[in-house]
Amino acid sequence: MRLRGHWYRGGTSKCWLFDADDVALHATSQEEVLMLLADAFGAADARQLDGVGGGTSTTSKAAIITPTPEGPADLDYLFAQVGIGDPTVELGSNCGNCATAIALYAVQSGIVAPGAGTTRVRMRNVNTGATLSGTISTPGGRVPTSGRARVPGSSAPGVPVSLSFHAPWGQTTGSVLPTGSPVDEIVLGEAGLTGSMVDAGAPAVFLPADQVGIDLSSMTDPLATHLPRLIRARSAAAVQMGIRRPEDPPQNAVPKVGVVAPAGDYIATDGAKITAESHDVRVRMLSMLAPHPAIGLTSAVAVSLASALPGTVVAEAARLAPLGTSASGLLRIGTPAGVITAEVTTDGSGNVSEVALHRAARQLAIADIDVAQPVAQTA
Incomplete structure (x- = not known):
């Protein structure tokens, strides 16, 4: 089967971004989605040799994106940390570097129309319920394709993105201090x-x-x-x-x-x-x-x-x-x-209401991924 994917570098991570409608062509239940991602990345192999994974924690990431023009955010995204040498996919977290890439993707793909000076993309991480926003410079309504911003951990330039995390906190455990104690x-x-x-x-x-x-x-x-x-x-x-x-x-x-x-x-x-x-x-x-x-x-x-x-x-x-x-x-x-x-x-x-970080992102490729079916191992 062929799965359309958008490959981005966000900060110090690389992320495959998928439109929810494209994923739905091949997988409808959550279990099927997880299997699809594991197979696409070649997760069962520690080198991820027969898939599009990068073989490291920072390059084995994906997000499935759903535009929500009528909602409080411009889009929802499900973040997936894909296993390395393990055909599993974890959905219990979030990734700010991937969110940086998603903000740029939203503008470049037309999910959010570019503004005259800057464009703010509002995002909701459905894994945790966290809300984020990415602000991108779009002078004259121009959609950026390249930039000169750099971040520690990567010498490559990219489009500057100001990424903000917004309160409330404690979305996974119910409290910013899950045990009620600072230590x-x-x-x-x-x-x-x-x-x-x-x-x-x-x-x-x-x-x-x-x-x-x-x-x-x-x-x-x-x-x-x-x-x-x-x-x-x-x-x-x-x-x-x-x-x-x-x-x-x-x-x-x-x-x-x-x-x-x-x-x-x-x-x-x-x-x-x-x-x-x-x-x-x-x-x-x-x-x-x-x-x-x-x-x-x-x-x-x-x-x-x-x-x-x-x-x-x-x-x-x-x-x-x-x-x-x-x-x-x-x-x-x-x-x-x-x-x-x-x-x-x-x-x-x-109380802390917002944490903002300055990042950089760049589109690397748009690809039709030929997803291989898992092969049973024999002695």
Whole structure:
């Protein structure tokens, strides 16, 4: 069967975007949709050799898009994290980098008509109910096809997109602090860890880097010796956050797990020297059981919210002055790819109402994907 797809780079991810009507030609139930995506990506193979997947967590992503011109948003999108070496697809999360691409796609495909100066695309992530908006420059109503914007983690230029995440938070667990506490002990069966669990952008758990024994003075370490413990911590935190029951198998996509440390000089993955003065907090995240090469935008949102919540391990590391009510401030996050900046805005009650990040996107291809049917393995 042939499935029409639109291939985009959004920020530091690559995403296949599909129109819901095109998907409906081949799959109608959710189970059929998941099987279709797994087959299209070649998910059963760790190299994704017989599909369009990229073989990494940041290049094995998809979104199915439904225009909603009469709704509160311009479109709904279902985000899918496709397995690598595992023919499964997870629908429990969101991806800001893919949302960046979706905003550009919406303008380029005509879902949203370009405005005279800028065009704002309103998006609803149906996985979590989160609302986002992407703002794109469209001078004179011109639809952009290229741009010069760059983001840490990619040297390639793209169309600039300002991506905003809007409150309310806690869409997955019901609260921005799922346990009701800014810090908790995460029980691993041995000595526990102290961590902060936050549900904003995506559910995430943050651990002090020194407690885990990870030195963030260099971001080049593959973390191989630390991965088992971090993965166990994420699995335990998922139960404490109410994301899964103890008897359920762990998910690979959520909650996100990361380690944090106060600002300090460090070496980025490309060898660049990042000074302590250039950022407020250092963060290193895992993505689908492997270290993220930069930071996912949903994780950046979770870091931003946690930095504004007194007592969390992120707030203790960042030590920023409180924003107060109806104010905006910048949080500079040191990541393996360099420093990214989030603009954090509070409402009249002092709660974070919006987190905005500046990204870049570019269309890579439009393709009719020849989806291979799975072949039974024989000895």
